[in-house]
Amino acid sequence: MSTTCATGRHDKHDVYAAQCPCRGVLDLLANKWTALAIGVLEEGPQRFGALQRRLEGISPKVLTQTLRRLEDAGFVDRTIYPAVPLHVEYELTELGRGVAEPLGALRSWVERHLDELREGM
Template sequence: MTKAYDVMAATCPSRRVLHRIGARWTIFVVTALVDGPMRFSALKSHIQGITPKVLTETLRALEYDGLVDRTDLGGQPPRVEYALTDLGRSLLVPLAAVREWAETHVPDVEASNAWHDDH
């Protein structure tokens, strides 16, 4: 029997999952990895504005939650690659919908901000 989860319940573990998905940099990291594995430096360059510390924290959290795999490629200096797991790839469709909504509605949100700033 499948356990029922309710994100509106204060103690439901689905809240932690939703928090991870809604974390500020999660959508950027998952979206950046859509075309395949990337090294840390490539991710940092691709995701403009993210600091190395925040990228490291986000990647560790995504790995902990099973959304990203970290592969040590060895070598000197050490080389590491990050890739989406099947679970991580399952986020691509809903995150793409959120991204599309955000990009489509920028003018609406900006107009609302301007109206509120003037009143």
């Protein structure tokens, strides 16, 4: 079993390798709140309150953590508009828009197959 990330091929990574940083990205993207937040942000820039209302059941703390992780990873941009009170908007970056399509396909697949999945649970 490999313990490094590089596979020996040019600039390729091995997500199955224990030390591969790909795993951190996979962990972020496989999170349900990440997949849902990116889906909402596909609709365009959103304020925190709008995101929280749309993502029913998410706590402010978890939404803040999710948005920070997405911003740190380069999937989301945060823009602060000087106003009273401050106006902050979140929107997908080009990288975020790129991952939105496969995550959208996953969300759609789950919705289409939920009844089948429930039978097996």
